[in-house]
Amino acid sequence: MEVKVGSVQIAVFNVDGDFFALFGRCPHQSAPLSRGRLQGTVICNADTCWETQWAHEGEVLVCPGHGMEYNIRSGKAFGYDLKLRTYEVAVEDGQVMLVM
Amino acid sequence: MADDGQSVIVQRVEPSSNPVQDEDLDQYGDELAGLTIVDVDVHVDDTLMFMLDYMEGHFRKRMETVLQADFKGEPGNSLRNMIAHIAWLGSSYDKPPRAKLATKEDLLARMQKGIIDYSILFPSELLPIGYLPEPEWAAALAAAYNQYMVDAYRNLDGVKIAIVVAPQHPERAAQEIESHAAHPDVVSVCIPDVGVNPPIGDEKYWPIFAAAARHDLPISFHGIEALIHDNYPLRVAHFHTLMQVNSMGFPFTSMLQIMSVVCAGIPVRFPNLKFAILEAGLTWMPFIMYRLDAAYLRYRTELPALEKKPSDYIRDWYIGTHELEALPRRGDLVKLIELYQGQDTTMWASDWPHLERDLIAGFMRYEMEDTLRRKILGENALRFFGLKPRK
Numbered sequence: 001m002e003v004k005v006g007s008v009q010i011a012v013f014n015v016d017g018d019f020f021a022l023f024g025r026c027p028h029q030s031a032p033l034s035r036g037r038l039q040g041t042v043i044c045n046a047d048t049c050w051e052t053q054w055a056h057e058g059e060v061l062v063c064p065g066h067g068m069e070y071n072i073r074s075g076k077a078f079g080y081d082l083k084l085r086t087y088e089v090a091v092e093d094g095q096v097m098l099v100m
Numbered sequence: 101m102a103d104d105g106q107s108v109i110v111q112r113v114e115p116s117s118n119p120v121q122d123e124d125l126d127q128y129g130d131e132l133a134g135l136t137i138v139d140v141d142v143h144v145d146d147t148l149m150f151m152l153d154y155m156e157g158h159f160r161k162r163m164e165t166v167l168q169a170d171f172k173g174e175p176g177n178s179l180r181n182m183i184a185h186i187a188w189l190g191s192s193y194d195k196p197p198r199a200k201l202a203t204k205e206d207l208l209a210r211m212q213k214g215i216i217d218y219s220i221l222f223p224s225e226l227l228p229i230g231y232l233p234e235p236e237w238a239a240a241l242a243a244a245y246n247q248y249m250v251d252a253y254r255n256l257d258g259v260k261i262a263i264v265v266a267p268q269h270p271e272r273a274a275q276e277i278e279s280h281a282a283h284p285d286v287v288s289v290c291i292p293d294v295g296v297n298p299p300i301g302d303e304k305y306w307p308i309f310a311a312a313a314r315h316d317l318p319i320s321f322h323g324i325e326a327l328i329h330d331n332y333p334l335r336v337a338h339f340h341t342l343m344q345v346n347s348m349g350f351p352f353t354s355m356l357q358i359m360s361v362v363c364a365g366i367p368v369r370f371p372n373l374k375f376a377i378l379e380a381g382l383t384w385m386p387f388i389m390y391r392l393d394a395a396y397l398r399y400r401t402e403l404p405a406l407e408k409k410p411s412d413y414i415r416d417w418y419i420g421t422h423e424l425e426a427l428p429r430r431g432d433l434v435k436l437i438e439l440y441q442g443q444d445t446t447m448w449a450s451d452w453p454h455l456e457r458d459l460i461a462g463f464m465r466y467e468m469e470d471t472l473r474r475k476i477l478g479e480n481a482l483r484f485f486g487l488k489p490r491k
Binding site: 079 | 365368369396397398400401402403404405406407408409412
């Protein structure tokens with residue numbers, strides 16, 4: 001879901017009870033990331049001996065606009081030198097709170 | 101045309117009747133004095149007859165057969181004329197579309213003007229080596245060329261050599277790099293652009309990149325007309341004139357090599373390896389960078405090795421200015437370089453003494469800050485080839 005804090009849109013995800021909050025607009029063309037789906041992605045690096053592998057299942061946020069991918073935990077984009085701001089999420093007494 | 105004070109048509113400077121004299125350097129001598137000047141694309145007479153003594157066994161016998169043939173009566177016989185210019189034979193009349201030949205003495209006379217600090221020698225005859233269907237024959241020719249050049253052009257002040265490799269024989273290509281990497285006059289590995297199939301990013305060529313990276317030798321892709329019918333990567337037999345083939349062949353093949361190398365993740369696997377593109381002009385650089393970036397959004401999962409978008413890798417590639425496009429206004433070159441972020445990667449190149457060579461006047465007529473002009477005329481090339489300043 002998307003919440004608005006002041007003028008800032010924040011995308012909040014509930015993954016089996018774990019909550020994640022990231023800046024809610026894709027820096028590419030401002031598509032709403034809260035409507036993106038979570039899946040895995042293909043990786044290929046020295047650790048995989050340069051073979052392609054499916055990895056990060058359920059942790060990759062795919063932008064609904066054009067498909068840019070973000071690590072839901074770190075906000076870091078796959079294959080780009082950029083990172084979305086992430087927000088700490090606290091759950092107290094059944095209330096989900098963002099630490100701003 | 102806009103009336104902004106920049107609307108001066110940049111005239112093409114016609115070469116003198118004898119290209120090897122290079123009188124334009126004399127003309128600009130005062131303006132260039134004190135600057136580091138590196139000409140990153142220079143050619144000397146490397147016709148096949150020079151390689152005979154560097155070939156052994158049946159390949160020497162074969163070369164003797166080649167040298168007996170009479171192709172247009174060219175001195176030493178010409179691989180380029182044999183396989184490249186036959187279709188358009190004589191099409192430009194008094195400006196024959198064949199390479200002019202410069203002797204070692206011509207080269208030394210040009211250097212002795214004291215203007216050019218370094219000339220980087222690239223192959224002429226073996227630029228079409230990628231066309232040759234027989235890997236062993238291609239590898240033997242490359243080995244003979246490299247040994248001839250190292251023997252004939254060693255220990256000359258300011259003269260450096262790019263060895264050539266035959267990509268169709270990657271193991272022998274890697275051996276060539278191993279053999280010559282330690283030579284103080286060898287500064288780059290030349291991979292000709294055309295005829296290389298499958299594309300140069302293919303895993304089969306990685307031994308070449310691995311060897312170059314091991315010895316910190318930069319890779320230079322050198323363009324050549326994509327002239328042979330039905331040859332990778334362009335099928336240009338459809339065009340009726342050599343001008344069309346020449347104009348599009350160099351930039352298109354260069355773009356394809358860049359795309360192949362970057363999309364194969366080679367800059368990630370060999371992060372210290374430097375690349376340059378020569379003899380393809382400059383204006384297409386923004387196109388390939390930002391076109392790939394746009395597609396990368398959709399297709400990133402096809403290129404999972406990349407850690408950045410394609411243009412972030414391509415902007416690190418060095419690029420020679422030849423054949424400098426005829427941009428209409430004096431301020432246009434700076435705008436173009438800003439678009440492809442090439443202030444630290446663009447290198448002046450003449451292609452001397454070939455007919456289509458750029459005179460230095462063609463570059464000097466474009467307006468730019470002195471700091472940028474110094475980078476392009478020499479400082480960027482010093483860094484790419486690992487050379488020490490001589491002034």
